[in-house]
Amino acid sequence: MKYLGIVIMTMFFLSVNAQESETSKLDKKEIREQRKAEQRKVQAEKFDEITALVQNKSFALEADLLRSRYATFNVIQDNNFIKVEGDEIIIQTANFNRIGWNGLGGITVRGKIIDYDVSENKKRMNVSITASTFELGNVNINLSLGKNGNATANLTGNFGLRTTFIGDIAALNRLDQFQGMTRY
Structure with missing residues (x-):
């Protein structure tokens, strides 16, 4: 029992x-x-904000990673960027372990945007930029933006330049960047 x-x-x-x-x-x-x-919902709002920034040509890609032909480098976001401001573009790299042209161990290049095309699909936005710079000649930048704000920019140019910036897109008023010296 x-x-x-x-x-x-x-x-x-x-x-x-x-x-x-x-x-x-x-x-x-x-x-x-x-x-x-x-x-x-948050991703859609962020992507709408990024779309407005890209359409207005007022944004910056702050890079976490720089990739060259042979290596990948973790870098400080505030000093490695591609900034688009109207018809002007500023490309900067910096490495505190080296001596460079801009005083930050890298190079700072200013240029004028010649061509700016934006295309969009369901998942990504692609921006194709052609810029003219004194130091690097003509530079082609293929920028691929994700819905959550991450971006990849492939730089190709005259004289065999190939560099990839990987990071986040930010509005110009939210930046905390230190810009190095330009030589020309």
Whole structure:
């Protein structure tokens, strides 16, 4: 009799626990769906903001990574950037371990934008920029922007220049950049 009472009590607790786990699974699923919807809404708002910045030609790509032909470097975001401000472009690299033209261990180049084309699809926005600079000649920049603000800019130019800037897009009024010296 004692054994039968233990079996009945165990069955009762197992059935109650199973019902609680089913309801908790449904609650967790609803919470997950709400979070995903909120993330999609935030991404859409951020992408609209980025689209406005790109259309107005007033943004900067702050690079976390610089990639050359042979190596990839983690860099400080404030000193490595591509800034588009109207019809002017500023490209800067910096490395505190080296001596460079701009006083920051890299190069700062100013140029005029010759061609600026924007194309957009469901997931990304692509910007093609052709700029004329004194130091580097004509530079082609293919900028690929994601919905969450991450960006990749491939620079190609005369004399075999190939560099990739990887980082985030920011508005010009939110920047905290230190710009080095230009030589020309």
